[in-house]
Amino acid sequence: MDLDAYVNAHRATWERLDELSRRRGxxxxxxxxxIDTYQRVATHLSVIRSAAPDASLVAYLSALLAxxxxxxxxxxxxxxxxxxxxxxxxxxxALYRMRWWWLSVMGASxxxxxxxxxxxxxxxxxxxxLASADEIERLVNNxxxxxxxxxxxxxxxxxxxxxxxxLAALCIALGIFxxxxxxxxxxxxxxxxxxxxxxxxxxxxxxxxxxxxxxxLLELTCLFIAAGVGLRLFWAWVAPGARSRATALGExxxxxxxxxxxxxxxxxxxxxxxxxxxxxGLPTWARVGIGIAVWAAFFAYVFTLGRWAYNAGxxxxxxxxxxxxxxxxx
Numbered sequence: 001m002d003l004d005a006y007v008n009a010h011r012a013t014w015e016r017l018d019e020l021s022r023r024r025g026x027x028x029x030x031x032x033x034x035i036d037t038y039q040r041v042a043t044h045l046s047v048i049r050s051a052a053p054d055a056s057l058v059a060y061l062s063a064l065l066a067x068x069x070x071x072x073x074x075x076x077x078x079x080x081x082x083x084x085x086x087x088x089x090x091x092x093x094a095l096y097r098m099r100w101w102w103l104s105v106m107g108a109s110x111x112x113x114x115x116x117x118x119x120x121x122x123x124x125x126x127x128x129x130l131a132s133a134d135e136i137e138r139l140v141n142n143x144x145x146x147x148x149x150x151x152x153x154x155x156x157x158x159x160x161x162x163x164x165x166x167l168a169a170l171c172i173a174l175g176i177f178x179x180x181x182x183x184x185x186x187x188x189x190x191x192x193x194x195x196x197x198x199x200x201x202x203x204x205x206x207x208x209x210x211x212x213x214x215x216x217l218l219e220l221t222c223l224f225i226a227a228g229v230g231l232r233l234f235w236a237w238v239a240p241g242a243r244s245r246a247t248a249l250g251e252x253x254x255x256x257x258x259x260x261x262x263x264x265x266x267x268x269x270x271x272x273x274x275x276x277x278x279x280x281g282l283p284t285w286a287r288v289g290i291g292i293a294v295w296a297a298f299f300a301y302v303f304t305l306g307r308w309a310y311n312a313g314x315x316x317x318x319x320x321x322x323x324x325x326x327x328x329x330x
Contacts, residue, residue, distance in 0.1 A: 001047075089305070095225065097316055116189070127197070171185070172256050172259070175227075175256070176230075176233050192212075214273055215277070219270040229256050254317050
């Protein structure tokens with residue numbers, strides 16, 4: 001088949017479908033037209049795939065069909081149904097499927113944190129090389145505690161949420177390269193260990209754990225998840241298994257994007273706790289108890305809803321009809 005001739009013969013139909021799919025409102029005749037045009041373009045895609053596969057053209061038509069399908073069939077009710085499906089099935093199933101990656105990252109990070117903090121406590125002279133005596137005194141007596149209450153709670157929550165999501169998004173986006181994720185993870189873990197060792201050495205360990213645990217349990221878990229997902233993405237092209245590298249990256253990449261979207265909600269919860277609970281006047285046991293309860297609820301979410309959805313066949317990927325290689329045809 002002469003692909004150029006085929007494209008020229010049907011370009012007008014594709015452009016018409018593109019135009020209809022971008023319109024805010026469709027008349028009755030246009031609604032009928034978009035369905036008819038969709039079916040014709042789906043047939044064109046099927047022909048191109050079988051007779052003269054061209055990656056860029058297939059990707060273009062697949063995206064065009066996906067947008068047209070959403071425009072023709074999407075309703076507000078459908079949108080809410082998709083959101084509910086994401087929260088109750090796709091997101092927890094993706095977390096459950098990749099659980100060994102982020103749980104391994106979590107375990108290794110905790111071991112490293114404890115080891116570094118322990119080593120610093122065993123070598124007190126290192127502390128003086130990290131900061132001056134005045135800086136350490138300010139950190140212990142004022143800065144660490146003051147950090148959580150120096151800004152208005154609402155603006156502080158937004159700032160924390162944005163910063164944490166940016167870090168998580170970087171872990172996922174740079175995951176394909178592997179090393180940057182490990183670097184960011186180790187850098188953050190060592191910083192936590194340094195602060196912990198300083199606070200503990202100066203008799204403020206109770207203050208440190210009382211302020212960091214309420215929000216830190218969920219916040220750090222989100223970071224570990226992002227790092228685990230990023231490393232899983234890296235491993236998808238290093239060792240794709242029976243899949244081609246392109247297929248493995250596509251599947252893991254779509255799941256990674258879904259996890260990133262889900263982390264937006266989790267980090268929002270963490271940010272609210274950090275802004276409103278951590279610096280509150282509640283007793284330490286109550287603040288830490290809230291953090292533990294939220295953390296436990298997260299694990300129950302992953303290992304109940306996520307396990308159920310995973311066992312039912314959900315993998316955290318987009319639906320088969322929305323994948324470029326499986327667009328419906330007439």
